[in-house]
Amino acid sequence: MGRLRYSYTCGVCNFKTKTIPCTKCTKYERHNNFDSGYKNVDDMIIASQSHAKDDRDFLEWIEFSQLRILETLDEGGFGTVYKAKWLDGLPMDASDVGRAWNRSHFNYVVAVKFFHNNKDFLKEFTNIYKMVRKFSEENEFPSNIVHYYGATYDYDNEHYAKQISNGLRPKVYQEDGIPRCFVNLMRNCWNSDVRSRPNAYTLYEKFNSWIEYSEAFEDMEWNITEPSIYHRKAVYTSRSWWQ
Numbered sequence: 001m002g003r004l005r006y007s008y009t010c011g012v013c014n015f016k017t018k019t020i021p022c023t024k025c026t027k028y029e030r031h032n033n034f035d036s037g038y039k040n041v042d043d044m045i046i047a048s049q050s051h052a053k054d055d056r057d058f059l060e061w062i063e064f065s066q067l068r069i070l071e072t073l074d075e076g077g078f079g080t081v082y083k084a085k086w087l088d089g090l091p092m093d094a095s096d097v098g099r100a101w102n103r104s105h106f107n108y109v110v111a112v113k114f115f116h117n118n119k120d121f122l123k124e125f126t127n128i129y130k131m132v133r134k135f136s137e138e139n140e141f142p143s144n145i146v147h148y149y150g151a152t153y154d155y156d157n158e159h160y161a162k163q164i165s166n167g168l169r170p171k172v173y174q175e176d177g178i179p180r181c182f183v184n185l186m187r188n189c190w191n192s193d194v195r196s197r198p199n200a201y202t203l204y205e206k207f208n209s210w211i212e213y214s215e216a217f218e219d220m221e222w223n224i225t226e227p228s229i230y231h232r233k234a235v236y237t238s239r240s241w242w243q
Contacts (some may be wrong), residue, residue, distance in 0.1 A: 004009065034061040037159075038122065041151065044129040049116055060091060060150040064161075067112060079115040079159075086110050090149075110149065114159040121160040125151055181210070 036042050041220075045059045052058035068085040089106040115121035129146045169235050185206065188198055199205070 017225055034059060036151065041122070041125060044126070045150065048129060048132055051133065051137075058091075059129065059132060059148065062086070062088075062152040064152045064154050067110075067122045069112070073111060073148075078117070079113050080162075081111055081113045084110055084112045086149075092179065112152070112161050114154065114157075114161045116159070119159055121151075204225050 014143075034042070036045075042061075045061055048058040049060065066087045068087065070083045070085060072081050073081045086108045087106065089103045089108045091103060114125075132148065153159070154161065185198070187198070187204075190197075
């Protein structure tokens with residue numbers, strides 16, 4: 001039996017197929033019967049799926065009913081981050097044409113960021129899409145990169161949100177004795193924008209400066225000695241040199 005030969009390359013997703021319309025695009029259209037309210041968001045989600053090579057390098061629209069908010073993690077000027085459970089769980093086999101998506105890790109714990117301003121949501125989601133596509137094209141998604149799963153919309157509160165996984169950050173309590181400078185550095189390292197995180201050299205320089213300051217303070221403490229004990233008759237508040 002001879003090898004199967006594909007006779008058509010899809011102009012949308014470049015998938016080699018024997019049928020028209022493309023089976024891969026048709027599959028993603030079946031899974032993406034949604035309307036985010038923004039055509040460019042819909043297009044980015046569908047495009048990320050049509051170019052997916054594994055279950056890490058694509059985005060999806062997630063129904064808000066599939067999320068259970070657990071607690072508030074952080075608040076800022078652009079939005080609020082919550083800890084939540086994703087009831088459906090993680091998608092699998094996104095690149096396997098002809099099969100329905102499987103799910104794993106039901107009630108998966110994720111972080112959900114709600115935006116106060118839709119413009120901020122659109123800007124950040126666009127950056128996330130570009131990052132996901134970049135790593136998808138390079139066929140390598142670094143393990144240290146925050147994994148973004150998609151977007152949702154809370155119709156009750158009218159807030160768009162992006163859903164992230166290993167972007168969960170623990171709360172830092174300064175009353176535990178953690179110095180503010182270290183707290184700030186930790187938060188910089190947790191920044192969802194990879195480009196805003198300090199690199200290894202920056203951390204090396206930062207830690208070295210802390211060590212130098214610490215050693216300087218230790219030297220100062222050692223150099224502070226107790227006042228000498230003088231004989232009371234040798235101490236004068238005022239005395240003529242000639243006496």
